[in-house]
Structure formats: structure tokens, C-alpha cells
Amino acid sequence: MSCQDAIGVFDSGLGGLSAVKEFLHVLPNEKIIYFGDTGRVPYGNRSRETISKYAFQDASFLLKHNVKTVVAACGTVSSVAGDMLEERLPVPYTGVVNPTAFIADRKTKNGKIGIIGTAATISSHSYKLRLEKLNPKYKVYEQACPLFVPLVENGFICRDDQIVRLVIRRYLSELKETGVDTLILGCTHYPLLRDAIADFMGDGVTLVDSGYETAIYCAKILRENNLLNTNGEHQTPEFYVSDTPDGFKSVAGLFLGRDMEHTVTQIDIEQY
16 A cells, blocks of 8 residues: 555544644645535434444545545544444544543543533443543543534634523533543534633633544554655645535635635445
8 A cells, every 4th residue: 555545534524624624734744535424414313323334435435545544533433333444444444532532541630531522422432431441430421512513513613602602501511510620522523612612611621622632643553554655745635525515615614724725526425
């Protein structure tokens, strides 16, 4: 396999672009091929069987592009279908759960860790089980935040927005009272609400961004497998979606934090 091959990243929608932002920073020499399953989003309220089916189709599409690794930049997929993907894919795979849990383990000082994510992520207890494996004495608190994704995708991300603050207070009040000192943002949409979440939780709580930690971990995997691209040439990302690409540019700019040269292609994911 050539080290010029791309990194394949997928998500149930466009939230994974917040992880792509980190990949572009951490691995600037790598080509990124991103697939967002915008036609079937959200995954967070689907059954385990449906999520697993969708995840394998998404990964299969990326493999058609000869990617050298597959990344599920989606807390739901990582939690529900991660083991299946790791077992069945012919290239190195990572989701967001293990890298994120590992960093939370290193960051916490009082052993109280909070996790926020979609309903499917929370009901799978994936982060909780991983953290308790790292240290059985941890006290782990979970909270589903289903309204966070539609907030972000509709552009409600400002820390001073009253709707944003109201929803955050509704979901995180009890979590804050537990005294957690570390909070995992277990969905790649959530970093866009980071400032507002940090304001509510206070300075004593460390927020762990699953997208950033996954990019760091992916770099480690590529290095260990001698798959890093070292030619130094600029690589233009490619973006694919399963529904109309109309409006992609404005949403992508929101998640990526910048406008950039790119193509967006609609594909029929049911073929994979």
C-alpha cells in the first residue's frame, strides 16, 4: 500500500467535519476523503442493527477509494459498531471512543468523568465501559443531549445565544452537580458548542474533544504502520454526501472553521 493513499473519514452527517478540521491541522500532508451520510442522518436514534449496517456501507464506500485507514468520526458508530468495523475492515480502523477515553483517563484528577453524546452513544455505555476498564474506581456520569446536534446544524452555536444556554443548562445541570472535573464531548458536533459548554461547566472542568484526540491517535497508527505521507505536497480534501450537496459550503465552513478548496459529490450509499 502506498503512503500516498488517503485517510478515509466518515460520519452520519457533517459533524465529523469538526474532526476533519483537526486532521488537517495534525496531519497537514495527508489527503482526506470524507463521507457524510446526510441522507440518513441522524444515527443516534437508530437501532444497533441499522447503525451497524449503515456504518459498514459507509466504510465500504471509502475503501473503494483505496484509503489506507478508516476513521469513524462519529460517537454513535464508534460506540455501537466499532468492534465490528475493526474486525471486518482490511485496513487499520479507529473510532473516537478509545482515543478519547485514554485522554480523559490522563486528565482527570478526582476520578469523576462526565460523558455527553447521542442517545445511542449513551445507551451503549461505550465510554463508561472503556473508562472503567482503565480504572474501576472511576465514577462515570452519562448524559444524552439529543438537541445539541440540531442546534449546531442550524447554526445555533454562539455562547451568548439564549437558546443555546437554555438547552445546555437543561442537559448539564445535574452533571455539573456531580463534581466531574473532566467532560468528554462524545459527539463530533459538540466542539462547536465548546465555549458555551465551558462557560456553564466552569474553569474547573476540562473538556475533551473527541475529534482532536482521534486525529492524534490516527497519526500514531499511521506512524506505527509506516503509512505517513512524507512528500510534503498540499493535498486537496474530497467530500462526499448521500443527499444534496446544496448548502454544504456554508455548513462545512462552520465545522472546518474556514472556507477551503474542495469538491462535493453526491453518491448513492445504498450501492455499497
